[in-house]
Amino acid sequence: MSWMKQFFARRHLYKDLSEEIREHLEEKIEELVASGMSRKEAAAVARREFGNVTIIEEDSREIWRWPSIESFFADVRYALRTLRQSTAFTVTAIVTLSLGIGANTAIFMLLDAIRLRSLPVQNPQELAEVRITDAGHQGMGINQQYGELTRPLWQQIRDQQQAFSGVFAWSVNQRYVGRGSEMRRFKGLWVTGDFFQVLGVRAFRGRLLMSEDEGACPVTRAVVSYSYWRSELGGRDLSPAIRRIVDNELVEIIGVTPPGFFGMVVGDHFDIALPFCQPKEELSRHIFDVSVMGRLRPGWTIQRATAEMDALSPGIFEATVLSDRDAHTIETYKKFKLAAYPASTGVSALRDYDRSLMLLLGIAGLVLLIACANLANLMLARASTRQLIWRRTHWTDAAHRAGTQLSSTVYEIVGVIPDTKYNDLRGQIPPMTFAPASQFPNQGPWSNVMIHSNLAPAAIAATAKRQIAGKHRDVITEFVDFQRQIRDGLVEERLMAMLSGFFGLLAVLLAVVGLYGVISYIVAMRRNEIGIRMALGASRGDVVGIIVRQTLVLLVLGVGAGIVLALAAARGAGSLLFDLRPNDPFIFAVATGVLVSIALVASFIPARRAARVDPMVALRYE
Secondary structure: OOHHHHHHOHHHHHHHHHHHHHHHHHHHHHHHHHOOOOHHHHHHHHHHHHOOHHHHHHHHHOOOOOHHHHHHHHHHHHHHHHHHHOHHHHHHHHHHHHHHHHHHHHHHHHHHHHHHOOOOOOOHHHEEEEEEOOOOOOOOOOOEOOEOEOHHHHHHHHHHOOOEEEEEEEEEEEEEEOOHHHOEEEEEEEEOOOHHHHHOOOOOEEOOOOHHHOEEOOOOEEEEOHHHHHHHOOOOOOOOOOEEEEOOEEEEEEEEOOOOOOOOEOOOOOOEEEEOEEOOOOOOOOOOOEEEEEEEOOOOOHHHHHHHHHHHHHHHHHHOOOOOOOHHHHHHHHOOOEEEEEOOOOEOHHHHHHHHHHHHHHHHHHHHHHHHHHHHHHHHHHHHHHHHHHHHOOOOOOOOOOOOOOOOOOOOOOOOOOOOOOOOOOOOOOOOOOOOOOOOOOOOOOOOOOOOOOOOHHHHHHHHHHHHHHHOOOOOOOOOOHHHHHHHHOHHHHHHHHHHHHHHHHHHHHHHHHHHHHHHHHHHHOHHHHHHHHHOOOOHHHHHHHHHHHHHHHHHHHHHHHHHHHHHOHHHHHOOOOOOOOOOHHHHHHHHHHHHHHHHHHHHHHHHHHHOOOHHHHHOOO
């Protein structure tokens, strides 16, 4: 018999063993009866000679059984029977652990998606990004969304670097596809010709962009993402007839990227990828809108690449020095340094919330620990109660910072306004000036117009479009509900607020469950004392007072320790939500009052139950 058959047939084996032992015992008794003994005497002699039947059965079973496995299944069966007999306890335990485990899992999945997961490219650990090390760039237009270098800087790095086997530059922006009333936005990814080759991304359909696709503006070829190909192109086979009007220029779609490739921005995606092109005029030295990445050569490390970038920095910044700037700004620019940074996980504006997510993960872990401790207290209290009964009978799509560069024109300062948050609630407020649109340089063909009205946004948009189209048919208009835009820009902040609020409510719930378990256990352990007090004349109010006073002692100790720990963690809490004052006495007073009130309510139930105990029953409890 195989071990599996033997394991699952063990009950029949044990039954056969018992029957065989009884048959041997019966045969011995019959032999003794045949020799002249009475049946009672024969049975006694046979049992003495044969030995303890139970011990013999257990020794025989040990030969073909697995004690640890059988004990495990026996424990499982016992646990299931116990849980089935106490529905309230089972539901509480399951809900408590589910909330704790689910909260940890959700936060870790979010952190993994934003920070830990690598880009879906070949050998992502070899990728590095080249950035400017100095963080004091306010007022120069640097530190834009996913772009810290200029096109001239990229060209200098490409021509002089030795650390990378391949380098590329990329940029993201939203542009328009189509014409007239059919025009709509798309998420654009602008890349150099070596972008896909260096990343090791292969085409799903057609081919991807290459070096020969770069050239003079305007571009004539583009690649689309898999999702855009399915949704906007209907998944059709590619041909020269598959074209789109991008920024008023006809572009041929030559390829489709793989389904898993979303670009370089984690948590976002692109629709159309277009090659960099060379405009007729000189490349601007003032617009910092590209990111530069590369694949390290074999044997090179991030530290070695940083050392090379540091050595090349003086020459690179000298060759790309800003024009039309004052002497101080130019000297500051020349002192910038380049460095290499790991880029295996891509980039993401959501990483501004790394600290908040790590803090939330720590809070979720603490909540799980509280849940486990509370469950242990409930089981302890339940075990004590069972023992007594036996003796009786759980922003934002960070908007693209325009960074428009002021020329050397002298402006007269006519007023000062308070500092205001525009693009990032958490970031520092950069130096900012406001000038009349007619005098502001580099205005370009686009303008933003704010309309204030009590009418519905849809009605305003329809009226304005009709009026503009009647007088200026070539003007392209797009309407956005400003309040909705602000709400959408605060998605991350609202997410952090909701998560922190959820964990706060969960912690309160677990505190109630835990306190109830602890007080129930204390009451069960003091049942004998309570019986003596009631036998000597104590009233039910006196008994309730005893339990509540003991609860107050626990509350004073717990709240005191909690306040100390909260003050110690105040800086971390300050990074969790915008404009949060973690040391606000009012917040501490309200939180303390809520916890004390809930704790008193949670302790009242076991206290009231203790006051109803029959003194005679309580006196028999040891």
